Amino acid sequence: MILWGDVVSFVAVTLAAADSPGEHLQLAAFTAAAAVVFIWMGRRQRRTGRSLIAPNETMRTADRLVSPPPPSRGYRTAGCAWIGFGSLFILPAVFNVVAAIRGLIG
Secondary structure: OOOHHHHHHHHHHHHHOOOOHHHHHHHHHHHHHHHHHHHHHHHHHHHHOOOOOOOOOOEEEOOEEEOOOOOOHHHHHHHHHHHHHHHOOHHHHHHHHHHHHHHHHO
16 A cells, blocks of 8 residues: 555655755755745735836936836735745755655654
């Protein structure tokens, strides 16, 4: 009988292509950092409804100030997409941490 933990461990080791627990932890740290960055960007864009490049800045053009564009639904939707994309990086981080722990234990 195949146990679910064995399947998850096999998938994690196969997908990570790492041999040592240290390599698994490095991959876990990298994927967790990527998840944090993408989720942070998405939350910021969803909250403000503005572009990530210059969300709230007033710009000076020649002799007058130009106010930033109003919040838009498209930017909020894009923020939700960034959050979803960042969430995809969480599962490999968990798999790599589990594989590192299993490599250390036995």
